[in-house]
Amino acid sequence: MNPKHGIAKRNSRDKLARNVIFLGGVAMVAGVVGIFLFLLAEVLPLLGGAEVAERSSEATPIAQPAVVIADEYQSHLVLMGKDASFAAIKVAQQEIVFSGRLPVGDNESITGVGKVPGRDALTASTDQGRVLVQAVSFKSHFAKAQDGEGRGERIVRPEKGDLTQVVVDEKKRAITCYAVQQAESGTVGVVAQLDDGNVLLSQRSVEVNQFTLEEEVSERKLETKFDGKLVHLLLTGDFRRVFGALDDGRLVWWDIRGEEFGSPQYGVAPQSMRKAQLPKITALEFLLGEQSLLVGRADGRVSIWFPVRIAEGRNDFKLSRIRRFSALEGEIIAIAASRRNKGFLALSSKGELEVSYSTTGVLDWKGSTNVPGASAITYTPKADGLVVAGSKQAKILSLKNEHPELTLGTLFTPVWYEGANQPAYEWQSTGATEDYEPKLSFMPLIVGTIKGTIFSMLFSIPIAVLGAMYVSQFMHFSLRRYIKPVIEIMAAIPSVVLGFLAAIWLAPKVESFFTSLLLMGLFLPAIIVAGGFLGLRLPVSFRARFPDGIASVFFIFAILVGAALCLLLGPVVEHLVFGGSFVLWATDVMGAPYEQRNAIVVGLAMSFAVIPIIFSISEDAFSNVPKTLVSGSLALGADRWQTVTKVVLPTASPGIFSATMVGFGRAVGETMIVLMATGNTAIMSMNPFNGFRALSANIAVEIPEAPVDGTLYRALFLSGLVLFAFTFFINTLAELVRSRLRKRYQAL
Structure with a gap:
């Protein structure tokens, strides 16, 4: 074989490998940039303001309109003047569909006009104590298509509905200010101030007898004395509150309690606005x-x-x-x-x-x-x-x-x-009624994300890093070859399985044995330290009988015995210290209500997903420390512990930090565990005994209910962009710190 031919073939393979790796890197960067641009494109419409443009200008027969109503297709307008004359016109064609005037009797004049809030109805009051309500509706249908197939042009036509006359005052006192409400059931309510200053509520209800189909009309009238002069009035749809504006610039309101007006209450203006200064x-x-x-x-x-x-x-x-x-x-x-x-x-x-x-x-x-x-x-x-x-x-x-x-x-x-x-x-995106106001604050979600991440890392970092250090530096090889693969296999457990187990099994167990868990957190580390201390005090001749690193078996046995003792002593300690129930004690004494699905449960469950990641990378970092450094330290008289803490740990610190950041990113982006084990309550609280809602879980919960291109839909994409930016910032910061640590310890 020609040597030059072999070299050329190897060079071509190297070039191909470099190009493939380069293209893979470019594709990865392009993918990240593409995700960012897609999220940004979905979010940008949220930043746009209102745009107003003239659509059409129409001539109307009403000289000074006080009320205007439009249909949803903007094809017709209904206008009413201050004299209660009204007209319906067709847009673009300036055709008057109907016109007229609300009927008043002889020697009766109009004192005010308006419309029913939220409804297509014209209203007017008179100086004879009456209020007139003229309903208006817009009927629409589709004409037949010219070819006889499908639908043709939409046709909208305004129509006058029923005229309702409400006798507010039997004494025919003039109405100087009024408001009208109309319920879905047909009940009409009028609140008015009369010329003598009294405020009167008149409610007229119509109910249909289900047996005879006859209409049963009932009326209710309430009256209260009032000294102020009202210039505007409003009545709520449940006929329980009346709001008014006084001629001196103040607001007043009444609660309707049973069959009488409550005492008038006045709006509380800021201290900077005195009565004399009120416009x-x-x-x-x-x-x-x-x-x-x-x-x-x-x-x-x-x-x-x-x-x-x-x-x-x-x-x-x-x-x-x-x-x-x-x-x-x-x-x-x-x-x-x-x-x-x-x-x-x-x-x-x-x-x-x-x-x-x-x-x-x-x-x-x-x-x-x-x-x-x-x-x-x-x-x-x-x-x-x-x-x-x-x-x-x-x-x-x-x-x-x-x-x-x-x-x-x-x-x-x-x-x-x-x-x-x-x-x-x-954060509360939906409600029970159509007039509900969506609440879309990201702060409870950000706090929830940070809360879940903190508690999961509190459990994960010490166990994973110290465990990796022990396995790589102290454990016997015969055990290490089994321990590391088993822990790495834990990373393959689906997070939905962990979340399901946390919600169904772990959360009730934690609530029942929380005192025992507290004892484990206090005494198990002490048992491990005490076991190591006692082990060092054993005679050298006795320790020499066992292979190096086999002490982990005794530590495991001591931990199991200590955990069993904590489980046995937990109920006793709970009875003596916490009055029989830690849950009630936390709520009553600490003021921290305990919920079964809480941050502690999430931290424990999420640690099963995060520990394998941190452990695996940290163990590799410990194992990759050059053996010459370890041998040199031992040769200079340092013992094993001194070598690990003074030489191995600093040298492996860049890898440990990278492992921690990878685990941190895993915890921040976790969805199913926090979705299933937290209760998903979007609250601003760092109480470890209650739940939370994370950004990632919120996307999973809300996206099925979010209309495409709606505000909630784009807000969820914005939360994804916030997560993207947050993890990008953390990873960038982590890389800077890792590079600095590597430069610091590369001379070792």
Whole structure:
């Protein structure tokens, strides 16, 4: 064989191997970069703001509209003026579908107009103590296709519904301020202030007898005296609370308790706002859910108010201002709340319009309406459009604001949610009702991830590193060749199996034998140290009878005996020290409620997944220390322990640190164990006796329920990006530390 031919063949193989390795490295880097770019592409839409553009401009027959209603397809508008005249027009064709005026009697005049919150219904009050409610509906269907197959064009047509007349006051006193509510059952409630100052609630319920199918009408009327002058009123949908705005700029509210009004309570303004400084309230509306109030004032500002519980365990509330938005030019003359989320619109007397989101406190968009005499606004039902109506003109604006509820503030800072006593970090993505407000704070998830990682590493690092040191440096070879493979096989156990066992078997056992586990943590290390100390005190002639490293058998026996004693003494110690139950003692004395699935259980279960990784890499690091260093140390008079701690351990420290970081990454990204063994409670607590929710487990729990491209969907991708960035940062830091340690000890 030609030697040159052999060399050329070997060189070509080396070149091929280098190219394959290079391409593999490039592919790995490209894969990591690709994952990062994909996550980033899914997250970037969260950073976009609101986009508003004019869709159409329509001429209307109403000179000064006070109310405007739009259908979900933005094909028709219904407008009502201050004189209770109304008209429905077809967009783009300027066709009047129907028009009219709410009927009033002779010598009767309109004192106010409005609409029912969250419903398509026009309302008006009169000076004869009556309130009129005109329902409006939008019927839609598809025309037949011209070819006779499939569906044709969608046809929408507005229709007038039933007209409901509510006699608020039998004495026919004039209504100066009022509000209307209508329930799904058909119950209509009206709260009004009369010209003598009294506030009156009139509720009219209609029930259908299931046997006779006859309608049974019942009425309830409540009245209370009140000295202040109300300029705006609101009534909740359950007819249990009344909110009002006074002419001096204050807010007032009543609880309806049984068959009477409660005492009036007043909104608590910040101390910086004195009564004399309160601007006049010019607009008052409910947010979606009717828990929060949108308060517009003459200074051009909108603020959010809702009742806050005075103290835990009490049923007393105070109406408090939660947040305030930046001012518009001119006074606020109209506010409209979205039917889809906690967003709202505000219109100023100067024609400025703002699109804001109440929970975030962020002004998403602000601009001029360019509508002469703009006086009425509304969201379209799908919150994908806005309508601004003015002097015989209305504009329909398209709105693109896909993720207003998510900002950096809501993700990483405390948010004051409706019904809460104070700002808090909360994750709760879904609720029982459509008006539920999603709470998407990452902080409980980040704290949960850190909590689970800390407890798992507390168990894993000492056992894995010290075990690797003992196996590689002290254990007899005949045992080492069995121990290391067995521990490495543990890494092959599926995490779902570990999580299942932790939830079903380990968690109840830990609760029952927690005192015994505490005793093991205290006494087993002492037993090991004492055993080693006593072993060194045995005569040399006796120790010489046994091979080096065989002492591990006696240590294992001592550990088993010590564990058995701890299990036997656990109930006795629990009775003497903890009053018979550690669980109750922890809850009552320490103030740390004990939950069966907690961080201790997760730490124990996750250590079965992390220990094999740290042990295997650490054992290799110990074993790869040059034998010349060990021999030189022993030759200079150092004993085995001194050699291991002073020479072997520092030399192997870069590998040990790498092993720890790999185990740390495994713990951070663990999903199934923390999913099954923690209870998945997203809370901000480092209490080891309660559960938590980690970022990885949260993705597994929430992703099946997340609509594609929705806010929750993209928030989960953002949590994946946070995990990616966190592990990348930790690995980069670990590599820097490892390189520094290697340079430090490479001269040994």
